[in-house]
Amino acid sequence: MTAEPQARRTPAPSSTYLGMPKFQKNAKAKLDDPQLRKNLRYATTTIRAKRAERVAEVADWEELRQAGEAIKTRTLRHLDTYLAQLEESLTRNGATVHWARDAAEANQIVIGLVQAKGVDEVVKVKSMATQEIDLNEALEQAGIAAWETDLAELIVQLGHDRPSHILVPAIHRNRAEVREIFLREMKQYGTPAPEDVSDSPAELAGAARRHLREKFLRAKVGISGANFAIAETGSLVVVESEGNGRMCLTLPETLISVVGIEKVLPTIADLEVFTRLLPRSSTGERMNPYTSLWTGVTPGDGPQEVHVVLVDNGRTKVLSDPIGRAALRCIRCSACLNICPVYERVGGHAYGSVYPGPIGAILGPQLRGIETELDKSLPYASSLCGACGDVCPVRIPIPDILVHLRHKVAQTKHVPKLEPTAIALAGWALSDYRNLQFLERFSTLAGKTLSSRSHLGALPWPASPWTNARDLPVPAQESFRQWWKNSHKEGER
Amino acid sequence: MNAREEIFSRIRTALADVTEPDPALDVPIEWVYQRPTPMADVLDRFVETVEDYKALVVRVPAAEVPTRVATLLRGAEVSSVVLPAGIDPTWRTAIVAAGIEVREDDPPLDRMELNEIDAVVTAAAVGVAETGTIILDHAADQGRRALTLVPDTHLVVVRADQVVSDVPEAVGRLGASVAAGSPLTWISGPSATSDIELSRVEGVHGPRKLLVILAE
Incomplete structure (x- = not known):
């Protein structure tokens, strides 16, 4: 007797990153899509201009970048010290700390925690770490619905799609496409979009507000990542715009945060550097609308059960390369995507992983190892123009690391006889x-x-x-x- | 080896090239923390940057705060408001006198009840002039985090002496709250999104209206 295939709880993503062909092949296909190129050109040009304007306002920007680099470098070179301190601070403040060697282990921990609460749905804050481990699909397979609540992530999820940008995951979709997705899909998963909704961004955002409000009001478990984890105090920080983050971090009874081990910062004072670097580099704002900081459990305020899952998933591999480890300084601002002439033309999907653009070209192959055709091709997804290194708020020498990785790729390859001749x-x-x-x-x-x-x-x-x-x-x-x-x-x- | 031990062991192996055990000696940080950012007038700049986010800002003498709280709420067509327990009692009196229904958060309202309330009025911990940011440390006059999140209008009163030039000074002032375990909420304008064609929309899930009184 075979079991009935269980109906899915959430929209199925149409594609998977597994077995993606090499970058050059993906890029060629994407270059044939004029709508995509138009959307991308408009979006990257706009964010680039906003960033440049906001960065120019800061008189000590270069000093600030150097401070960001130094703090991250210090943290990474003594990661064991700071992680031990973080664990101690978190535990002292009532959080439970879990450790995960890889994606499967992290997913298993989260599934176990959700099942222990006896619920079959969770609300999620946009998080690169949970995308990297493909948590949503793991939860789905365990019969748990994970609802993305960031507007762009909602568009991607309802569109059976994959994100194409770190910061604006639906950058490849225009308003007419979004309207169509909302009208078709929202009614299948909760509060429908109004039949007469127009394609104005304000009305579409209103539809998202109504659709998600009921999910926020009933959710018992929230899942987040963290932009920063403060070793000294045991505080986690989430930076966002819409308030969906605050909803997920505040309303549920249980909060599970999945955090890469490189997200740790030594002290609360260090926040002054990163909260100035991140919004200006990322959305080109003086400050993002909302930043939440919480320290374990606050009695009488917010979730009374707080879990933090600290994930390796290849980070220690990156750390073991003294040149490549600078990639772990990344604060996921996406300034390097927006400035990159290659990204602007091919978009994020061609990079075949959750980390697109120049940072993805150096982080992906290092996290996963240089084994697949895709990972061998990513260090070549660049003209080495150097713009990415110039805009990086933590001064990651992306072009140098690209060349370093090309050298590594070359060592794995059979060198054609013609070249030595x-x-x-x-x-x-x-x-x-x-x-x-x-x-x-x-x-x-x-x-x-x-x-x-x-x-x-x-x-x-x-x-x-x-x-x-x-x-x-x-x-x-x-x-x-x-x-x-x-x-x-x-x-x- | 359990996961924790294995991750620590991997890290130590990966960092075999690091020989200096003291992080501060190994990587010096040339940065002066908590340095003010020079500006002509901190309060003028604060008003300018908050207004830039399409929030309403009014500057009033401290004595007039209670009446302005009430008139601003009426102007925003608010009919019910939730107040944190530690709010200035003169504000409460003025709000009640204006005929607005006041809901107490004692015992704590559940999320469905909060969702039915139009507005919340709170004090603040710090204002940041350069970025137009208002920071709550959720002391008794600001209430727990959900209060300033679920209602659609947030009226916040910032005292002039709470406004600092920039983020470094602000983080310096908040150190004690964080050390005591208080959560922080940094608010820069009403909730917003630029996720559809990068077109900015004010108001998504957080309060769609942010009203700011700067009390001098």
Whole structure:
């Protein structure tokens, strides 16, 4: 006898990140979508301008970035010390601390805690960590509905979609698409969208407010991440805009926060640096509308049962690379996505993981290991223009780490025979001027033969991989030596 | 090895290159904490930045606060209000005199009851001029967190001596509250979203109206 397949509680995401092809292949498909490119160009240009304006207001911005870098570097280089302190502070203030080596263990802990409360639904604050471990699907399989409450995450969830940006996960959707999704899906999962709802963002936000209000008012368990965890005091901090975070952190009886082990900050004083860096870098605001800080259990206020799940899931792997570990300084602001010429053209889905853009290209392969075709391709998802490193509020040298990872990828690959041959030939040519002169006879001859053209198009193999996408100038008709000899009299040099 | 031990062991292995045991000596931090940000007038800047978020701000002499609380609530067409236990009793008297129904949070109202109330009136802990932020540390005159979240209008009274230049000074003032275990709520304008085509909408789940009285 086979069991009836159980009906899903939440909308099924249409795609999975597992087995994604390499970046270049995904990118090519995305480049064929003019609507996506239009949405992305508009969105990234707008946020870039807002960020630049707000950053310019801060006279000591560079000092602030350096402070952010130093605090994070200190924390990471002594992570065991600060985590032990965090655990002690949390426990002292009434929170229960759990440790998870990987995604599966973290999901199992959360499922166990939710089941122990005897409920079959939870409300969620937008959290990168829970997306990384794919908590929603794990809960779904355990018969627990996880409701995303951030507006963009709601659009993604109801749209059977995947997020494409760290900060604005539905950046790839326009208002007409959002209206359609709300009208079609909301009624299947709770309060419907009004039939006459227009596509104005204000009306759509109103529909989301009504849809989620009943879920907030009845939820017994809330699930969050944390932007910062203060070792000294045992306080967690969540930065948000809509108030959905406050709802999830305040109204349920039980709160479970899933936090990456790199989120720890030494002291409460350090918050002055990060609460100035984050909103200006991220949404281009002087301050985000709401920031919540809580310290374990507050008697008579908010959840009286507080759990914190501290997750490794590859972070210690990143930490073990003295160059690559700087990626763990990331505060998930997404300034590097918005400034990136590659991200602007292909969007977040092409990166095949929850961390898109330049930070995703260095964090993803390190967290997961350089094994799949996708992870081997991500360090190449960049033109190395350097803009990402310049805007990073914690000064992560993203271009340097990309090059470092390319080196690692190259070590795993079979090097084609052509490359050492070409290098050996160049070595021979450049080691003695007579050798070079000998070769130049051929190149100037080619130059003269092709003198009617200014450049060469696609050439046959072995030059084809280079010339398929690039034009090559026609070789010069005389070498520098010949030119010098012809244009200068003897003894005039 | 349990998960905790294994994670600590992985971290120590990963950090084998770190030889200096003292974090402060290993990575010096060149940053002066709690430094004020220079500005012409802290209160003017505060009003300007709060208004930038489309919140209503009025500056009134301290003695006029109770009457202004009542008139602002009436202007916002509020018919019921919840008050934290430690609120200034003269505000309560003025609100009652204005014919607005006052609900007490004692015993604590449940979320459904809170959802039926139009507004909440609270004091604040700190105001931040440079960012237009009002910080609650949920002392008795501000009440528990749900009070300032579920009702759709939040009227908050900030005293002039609570306003500081920027975030560093503010975090300095709040250290004692956090050490005592109090939660904090930082509020910069009404709730907002830019999730649809980056078009800013004021008012999503948190209070859609934020009314601020600056008492001088």
